[in-house]
Amino acid sequence: MSGTQEGIEAQDLPYDVFAKACPSRGTLEHVTGRWGALTMGALRDGSLRFNELRRRVDGVSEKMLSQTLQALERDGLVHREAQPTNPPRVDYELTALGHEVTERLLALIHCVEGRMDDVLAARERYDARRD
Amino acid sequence: MSGTQEGIEAQDLPYDVFAKACPSRGTLEHVTGRWGALTMGALRDGSLRFNELRRRVDGVSEKMLSQTLQALERDGLVHREAQPTNPPRVDYELTALGHEVTERLLALIHCVEGRMDDVLAARERYDARRD
DNA sequence: CCGGATCCTATATGATACTG
DNA sequence: CAGTATCATATAGGATCCGG
Numbered sequence A, B: 001m002s003g004t005q006e007g008i009e010a011q012d013l014p015y016d017v018f019a020k021a022c023p024s025r026g027t028l029e030h031v032t033g034r035w036g037a038l039t040m041g042a043l044r045d046g047s048l049r050f051n052e053l054r055r056r057v058d059g060v061s062e063k064m065l066s067q068t069l070q071a072l073e074r075d076g077l078v079h080r081e082a083q084p085t086n087p088p089r090v091d092y093e094l095t096a097l098g099h100e101v102t103e104r105l106l107a108l109i110h111c112v113e114g115r116m117d118d119v120l121a122a123r124e125r126y127d128a129r130r131d
Numbered sequence C: 001c002c003g004g005a006t007c008c009t010a011t012a013t014g015a016t017a018c019t020g
Numbered sequence D: 001c002a003g004t005a006t007c008a009t010a011t012a013g014g015a016t017c018c019g020g
Helices: A023-032 A034-042 A050-056 A062-074 A096-114 A116-128 B023-032 B034-042 B050-056 B062-074 B096-114 B116-128
Strands: A078-083 A089-094 B078-083 B089-094
Touching: A023 A034, A023 A062, A023 A096, A023 B034, A023 B096, A023 B116, A034 A050, A034 A062, A034 A096, A034 B023, A050 A062, A050 A089, A062 A078, A062 B116, A089 A096, A096 A116, A096 B023, A096 B096, A096 B116, A116 B023, A116 B062, A116 B096, B023 B034, B023 B062, B023 B096, B034 B050, B034 B062, B034 B096, B050 B062, B050 B089, B062 B078, B089 B096, B096 B116
Parallel strands: none
Antiparallel strands: A078 A089, B078 B089
């Protein structure tokens, strides 16, 4: 037991995000978090510098972008390439693993974006029913 | 400009999650949020009652589950079926829209779960390099 | 240009008690 | 059972200044 999804095509994976203590839960949060998802999505088409990323990920602060990138780099999803020049130049790009994850992530994002009209309509119905 | 992803297969979608003010960003957060993702994933194989969900989504509190379900219901991703019996019985299930989203979500989750060994190895390398 | 350090606020989350 | 209400806390997030 212990909170896992039982039966039903359980492939006996060693990692189960439904279990409270599973480390995959943390990584999933890095990937799907507010800034993690957008950062990885922004890097899909190639490497970007720090401030380029800041502009693409509209609204992110320096602090959060820095923090987000470090978590993604630590998880092996993003590679950081620093040039010891002055002024410094740092490029970020997805690793092979990062690309795999980002593909799924973008499929999800595009799915949501493509259905937003339905979502907004549902919201109006929900709010109306609560007068 | 305005923070959108330009060029590159831009399908001119009306909604762009990279834009700060786009409502899709909020919905994406409901879907990918700590409890939203797990809740939708748990509902994939059929409807569940409130406390069944609580047990499947290991670690969620009553409050957060309730709050999460309301957001997902409002977005039209989850349907709530309440029976006016005593004691009350309430079943939650994915809507058609919810299923579409959840499929993508689970593809992402399984991708992450299946690559956790790589992630954990990357973490050790990262931490070692920082002694 | 790329962040690190600091301070402060908002929000998310958790624990507990209570109700129909 | 299925929540809501309340209180307390942790964490996320933002603004700003500073240094390599």
